[in-house]
Amino acid sequence: MSAAIDELAPGTHAAIFARQDAWHRLGTTVTDAFTAQDALEKGHLGGWDVRKLPLTATEITEDGVTTVDVPDQFATVRTNPVTGTVEPLGVVGKSYRPIQNEAQIDLLDAIVDESGAHFETAGSIRGGKQTFVSMKMPRDILIGGKDAVNLYLIASTSHDGTAALRFVTAPVRVVCANTLMEAHRSATSTFSIRHTSGAAGRVQEARDALGMTFRYAEELETEANRMVDATITAGWFDQYIRDLYRVKPTDKFDDLGKGTRIALAQLRSLWENSLTLDGVRDTRWGAYNVFTEWVDHYSQIRIAGDKDAARAQRAVAHKGTVSLKRRAFDLALV
Structure with missing residues (x-):
């Protein structure tokens, strides 16, 4: 199961987490909340x-090497902060403007003090x-x-031209x-930024995202x-x-x-007997929590070794599992 975390050099990954290790145990975990500077330095997200760069195509034939310019197309590249190597990221058009990791992190840092929020992962x-x-x-x-x-509150962006800077x-x-x-996929509201702006604009954009977060909280609650x-x-x-x-009547x-028979029987038993459902057992919230508890702790896993650890990884990292939870x-x- 791949986490797709960026490995900058053997054993060095571009990620940082507060207090709790990620399931894949890659990157750096700090004992308390981290700062914007920690994300850039310890998370290896700074200095990219x-x-x-102008894009060219090269053709090698018996007659020699021919290099052709590709009009209005560019390669996005970064400087690897660990090795110093220039590395390709994607292909974009002439209107594309890179948003540096520093700008992305600064947007969230602008609301740390006024919101009481803290950095959790990067x-x-x-x-x-x-x-x-x-x-x-x-x-x-x-x-x-x-x-x-x-x-x-999550900010994400792409450096290959496939996505804007997006808050969810x-x-x-x-x-x-x-x-x-x-x-x-599960967010009910989003906020995108398709270009960089001045300092005042960045703070206002971050505050807009913060307001979106509190509205989302109220709706979900x-x-x-x-x-x-x-x-x-x-x-x-x-x-x-x-x-x-999807069992038909x-x-x-x-x-x-x-597998389906086992799952249905286990879910019914859990609904009848789980102590975690006291107070909500006969509600729709209880029914939903029966399913998430079963997925996280009791569902079948077909591997040798530590099944609990494998099940925990699947619960957060497998596309089918997270989709089923949302369903x-x-x-x-109601």
């Missing part, structure tokens, strides 16, 4: 000098083509008056390529609390998990595949 993926920086917001989403859900808000701790993808208030029956739960696995249990949330909505 992303720039455009890194580079896919050989430097994309970067991400996330901040943990000071206010958790409170479900049912007691169940706290962390919320993050999501309850996802971004640590790799797939968790970044899930944060983008409202949705989840509606799920807490919506009571369910055993029959509703059985239909819910059958819908998750006419399908008999004994005719289902072995479980959507199906539980």
Whole structure:
């Protein structure tokens, strides 16, 4: 399972995490929240000098070597901050303007003091083509008056021309390529910046993103609390998990595949017996949490060795798993 974290040199990865190691254990983990300068230095995101170089094509034949200029096309490159090597990132047009990692991090740094947020993760993926920086917001989403859900403001951009500088808000701790993808997919609001601007503009853009984050928090909290208030029956739960696995009403249990039969039986048992559901068991929020608990701790894993560790990795890094969790949330909505 690949995290796609950028390896700048053997054993040196462009990533930094606050307090908690990422599942892939790559990059640098610090014991407390880190600063913008830490992201640039310890996370190896500074000094890239992303720039455009004129693009040429070379043809080698029996008659010799021919070099042809490619009009209005450029290669984006960076200077590897560890080795000093110039490395290609992508191909862009003449209107493309690189946004340096320093600018991306400065945008979030502008709201650290006024929001109470702190840097949580930062890194580079896919050989430097994309970067991400996330901040943990000071206010958790409170479900049912007691169940706290962390919320993050995430800034990401590309250096290969495939994406703008984008802010999203999501309850996802971004640590790799797939968790970044899930944060983008699950976010209900986004804010993009397609060009650089002056200092005053950057601060205002960051504040706009902060406002977006708090609006998102309120919306998600409202949705989840509606799920807490919506009571369910055993029959509703059985239909819910059958819908998750796209089991048709006419399908008999004994005719289902072995894996599906095991999953449905385990989910029903967990709904009836899990102590973590006390107080919300007979609600749609409880049904959703049954599924996430099963995925994270009980679902089948077909590998030798530490199955718990492999299951934990799959829960955050496998595209199918994170998509299924989102589907479980959507199906539980009132």
